[in-house]
Amino acid sequence: MWPRSLRGGKALGPSAQGSEFTRERSTITVTHELLTIGRISVDIYPNDIGVDLEDVTSFGKYLGGSPSNVAVAAARHGRRTGVITRTGDDAFGNYLHRELHKFNVDDTFVSPVKEYPTAVTFCAIKPPEDFPLYFYGRFPTAPDLQIKAEELDLEAIRNTGIFWSTVTGLCQEPSRSAHIAAHEARPRTGLKDGQFTILDLDYRPMFWASEEEARAEVAKVLPHVTVAIGNDKECAVAVGEGTPDEQADRLLAAGVEIAVVKLGPEGVMAKTRTERVVSAPVPVETVNGLGAGDSFGGAFCHGLLSGWPLSEVLDYANASGAIVASRLSCADAMPTPEEVTSLLAERGRPIPGATLAASATIPEGAVR
Secondary structure, eight states: OOOGGGTTOOOOSOOOTTOOBOSSSBOOOSOOSEEEESOOEEEEEESSTTSOGGGOOOEEEEEEOHHHHHHHHHHHTTOOEEEEEEEESSHHHHHHHHHHHHTTEEOTTEEEETTSOOOEEEEOOBTTTBOOEEEESOSSOOGGGOOOGGGOOHHHHHHSSEEEEEGGGGSSTTHHHHHHHHHHTSOGGGOOTTOEEEEEOOOOGGGOSOHHHHHHHHHHHGGGOSEEEEEHHHHHHHHOSOOHHHHHHHHHHTTOSEEEEEOGGGOEEEEOSSOEEEEOOOOOOOSOGGGHHHHHHHHHHHHHHHTOOHHHHHHHHHHHHHHHHTSSOSGGGOOOHHHHHHHHHHTTOOOTTHHHHHHHTSOTTOOO
16 A cells, blocks of 8 residues: 555646746746755866866856756656755856756746855766765855745645755755745645655765754654655664665654665665565666766656656656766756656666556456
8 A cells, every 4th residue: 555645646737848938037837746945056067077177178067956956857757847946146046047947947936145156066077986076155155055934935835746855955044944944834744645745865964063963953854754865874864874674664664655765786775664666776887976866856756746656666767867877967967758768668677657558548348
């Protein structure tokens, strides 16, 4: 039996691919299928692969920031998405609005903060595993950490199909209070079938005084969360060290309905109170591993909203992450549904929704 919020889960409506945007703000007025809150930045990635930053001769500029990337990823799968965040009142802020428009992500809740410049993130790309990040414009704070509780559209947060936040958004005020207020406005018991509240356990030590501080803040929002996603280290910060199953069980004991634990080279596991599924890794030649988790997240949201079985959601998200790991950028690299299903078919994995679609075409009473 699925958890309450998974029973009868369906997509909330058609794609918004044709929506019009103005330069100032989106004209999307329908309920979001996914609304994320938190980081946004300009990602500066080298065009020179395999060398340290001091040896790079040219760079490319991209939209970045995990929650914003997740919104872009889900929009690529045809979902109506929006992001709650802040930029600087500067040229880089204008660039990020333009990129959100390009990716068909609603920027109604994106506004400038005059006091701070738009955050910029540099990365060295040294595959297969070395992708160090260098954050600029985040210390002592950044515009996206200046989201205030009183500025939130709580009705939009309550009504969205999925509300997605990250642990990083809890690292300082006023962002911390805004995140807590958003979760309190969307209690787990008030969710309708097909609605989910997802916490990305995204722990970045440079933003915290200690793991204990982060764990205390996570404990404040877990009671409102239906899905938690993290790797071994992030789960350890949230609920303590242990095996993946022990960590998943602790998240479930905290009230989470789906615990997703990334297993590194062994794939990813998802666990509910009645089901445990593992998606094996989808091997690709890694170019830049930084955007894979965000691609996974956006595809995972798409699968949940589609009402697919958990095993199919996990496979689809896993393949989506692998595709981005094989590409240079993050937001610009997010795959389309056709690219994901093509990779799944190539690797001999089930195509999500295919079983349901096939059974729906069999006439009633026919021999199956």
